[in-house]
Amino acid sequence: MxxxxxxxxxxxxxxxxxxxxxxxxxxxxxxxxxxxxxxxxxCEKSSKSKIAAGLLQIFLGGLGIGRFYTGHTDIAVAQLVVSIVTCGIAGSIWGLIDGIVILTTKDFKDADGKIME
Ligand SMILES: [Zn+2]
Structure with missing residues (x-):
């Protein structure tokens, strides 16, 4: 061994x-x-896909889906709450921006601190 x-x-x-x-x-x-x-x-690498996380955030970020996926449940819950309070408007914009940030961040890490690719 x-x-x-x-x-x-x-x-x-x-x-x-x-x-x-x-x-x-x-x-x-x-x-x-x-x-x-x-x-x-x-070399801790995440088994999760950064592309999937980013796309989930862009399309379903108002529900925090991408952030639930990456394990950042605190951010996800916050996005969900903001969406409910603003009838989906601010949460969706936040999700869109958040998704772009995820996709463009080099070495984006999931909630366990592992790099997603
Ligand atoms: Zn190794």
């Missing part, structure tokens, strides 16, 4: 590529569990 230097996932001894982050493993990449803590946070 060895560990990926980039994300710390456990891998088979004969693994050439990390099954989680996809980076190529080199001989010196084989590290013990002590080393993982120093290199762990570099």
């Amino acid at each position: 060895k560990f990926c230097k980039f994300c710390g996932v456990k891998l088979e001894d004969n693994a050439v590529f990390c099954s989680r982050c996809g980076k190529q493993l080199e001989e010196e990449v084989v590290i013990n569990s002590v080393g993982i803590n120093q290199t762990n946070a570099t």
Whole structure:
């Protein structure tokens, strides 16, 4: 058993590529569990799609759907409340802008701090 230097996932001894982050493993990449803590946070990637989140926000942002998807439920609930209070007008505009922000932000992160692609 060895560990990926980039994300710390456990891998088979004969693994050439990390099954989680996809980076190529080199001989010196084989590290013990002590080393993982120093290199762990570099390649945490979200399983969620930034494109999907952005489009959901653009079209359904008034309901906070895209933000529910990314796990930002506090923002999503706020958008929902604003939509209800303003009969959908301000919430929809917020959702549209929020969706564009999600799509154009480099390394946009979900609620777990993982980068979405
Ligand atoms: Zn990895």
